[in-house]
Amino acid sequence: MSINAHNMKGSAIIARDGAIGEVEDVYFDDEKWTVRYLVVKAGAWLFRREVLISPISIEKVDEANNQVIVNLTRDQVKNSPDIDTQKPVSRQHETAFMDYYGYPYYWGGPYLWGDSAFPATLAMPPAVESQMAAAAARRREYEDSYDEHLRSVNEVRGYHIEAADGEIGHVDDFIIDDRNWAIRSIAIRTGGWLSGRKTFVSPQSIEGISWTESKMFVNLTRGQIASGPEYTESGQ
Numbered sequence: 001m002s003i004n005a006h007n008m009k010g011s012a013i014i015a016r017d018g019a020i021g022e023v024e025d026v027y028f029d030d031e032k033w034t035v036r037y038l039v040v041k042a043g044a045w046l047f048r049r050e051v052l053i054s055p056i057s058i059e060k061v062d063e064a065n066n067q068v069i070v071n072l073t074r075d076q077v078k079n080s081p082d083i084d085t086q087k088p089v090s091r092q093h094e095t096a097f098m099d100y101y102g103y104p105y106y107w108g109g110p111y112l113w114g115d116s117a118f119p120a121t122l123a124m125p126p127a128v129e130s131q132m133a134a135a136a137a138r139r140r141e142y143e144d145s146y147d148e149h150l151r152s153v154n155e156v157r158g159y160h161i162e163a164a165d166g167e168i169g170h171v172d173d174f175i176i177d178d179r180n181w182a183i184r185s186i187a188i189r190t191g192g193w194l195s196g197r198k199t200f201v202s203p204q205s206i207e208g209i210s211w212t213e214s215k216m217f218v219n220l221t222r223g224q225i226a227s228g229p230e231y232t233e234s235g236q
Contacts, residue, residue: 001061001177001178001179002175002176002177002178002184003061003063003175003176003178004173004174004175004176004187005026005035005153005157005173005174005175005176006153006157006172006173006174007063008023008026008038008061008068009023009024009025009026009154010022010023010066011023011061011066011067011068012066012067012068013038013040013053013067013068013070014067014068014069014070015070015072015073015074015076015077016070016071016072016073017073017074018074019043020040020042020043020046020051020053020070020072020074020077021040021041021042021043021046021048021051022040022041023038023039023040023068024039024040024041024050024085024154025038025039025085025152025153025154026038026039026152026153026154026174027039027052027089027150027151027152027153028150028151028153028174028183029149029150029151030149030151030206030209031149032112032182033182033183033203033206034112034113034180034181034182034183035055035176035181035182035183036054036055036106036150036181037052037053037054037055037089037150038052038053038055038058038068039051039052039083039085039152040052040053042077045074046077046078049082050083050085051077051080051083052080052083052097053068053070053072053077054097054098054101054103054119055119055120055181056101056103056113056119056120056122056123057070057071057072057101057123058070058071058119058120059071059120061178071123076101079100080097080100080101081093081096081097081100083097088150089150103122103123104122106119106122112180112181112182113180117180118179118180119180119181120179151209153174156171156209156216157171157172157173157174158170158171158214159171159209159214159215159216160213160214160215160216161188161215161216161218161225162215162216162217162218163218163220163221163222163224163225164218164219164220164221164222165221165222166222167191168188168190168191168222168225168226169188169189169190169191170188170189171186171187171188171216172187172188172189172198172231173186173187173231174186174187175187175200183203184202184203185200185201185202185203186200186201186202186203186206186216187199187200187231188200188201188225188231190225190226197226197230198230198231198232199225199226199228199229199230199231200228200229200231201218201220201225201228205218205219205220206218206219207219
C-alpha cells in the first residue's frame with residue numbers, strides 16, 4: 001500500500017498498552033530514499049517530549065482511523081534515548097537507539113534495511129550481553145560522526161524543483177511504500193505556466209539536493225515532467 005508522507009502528520013501512534021502521541025515529522029535518507037524514523041510528539045504523559053519510532057516497530061498503518069500501530073509499550077518509549085530534533089541526528093544517537101531496542105543497524109548490507117529488504121523482519125528481542133558489548137564498540141566508532149543523509153520531510157516539502165532546462169515547481173509530497181518504507185515517488189506541484197498541475201517523479205531521477213538553496217535537481221526536462229502522470233491525493 002502507498003501512503004502520503006504529508007497525511008501521516010498528526011497520525012496517532014498506538015502502542016500495545018495505549019496511545020503514545022502524534023507524528024510530527026518523517027526522517028528519510030537521501031541515498032536509498034527510505035523512511036528511517038517517524039518523529040513523534042508524545043502526549044502530556046511524557047511531558048510532550050519528542051521521540052523516534054523506527055519502521056521496524058510498526059505493525060500497521062491504519063489510514064482510515066489516522067493511526068500507526070506499533071509493537072512497543074509506553075514504558076519502552078518512555079525510556080528510549082533522547083533526541084534533539086533541532087540538531088542533525090548523529091550516528092551515535094542512531095546506534096544508541098538501535099541498541100536500546102535490540103534492532104540491527106540498517107546501514108551497511110546489500111538491502112534497504114541492511115541485511116533485509118523489509119524493516120518488519122528485523123524486529124527481535126533485546127540483545128544479549130555479548131551482543132550489547134559488540135554494539136557498544138560499534139557505537140564508539142560512530143560517536144563523532146553524523147548521518148548527513150537523514151532529512152526531514154517537513155523541511156524538504158516546498159523545495160524548488162530544478163529541471164534540466166529550468167525551474168518547474170516545488171516538492172509537494174512523498175509517496176511511501178508501507179512494506180519496505182521506500183519512497184516510491186516525489187509529488188511535484190508545477191509552476192504557473194502549468195496552472196499548478198500536480199505530477200510526480202521517481203527518486204532515481206533526482207541528481208542531487210542543495211540544502212543551502214532549498215532546491216532539488218531532476219535529470220528530466222520541464223516538458224518530460226509536465227507530460228508525466230497526474231498526481232492525486234489518493235496516491236498515483
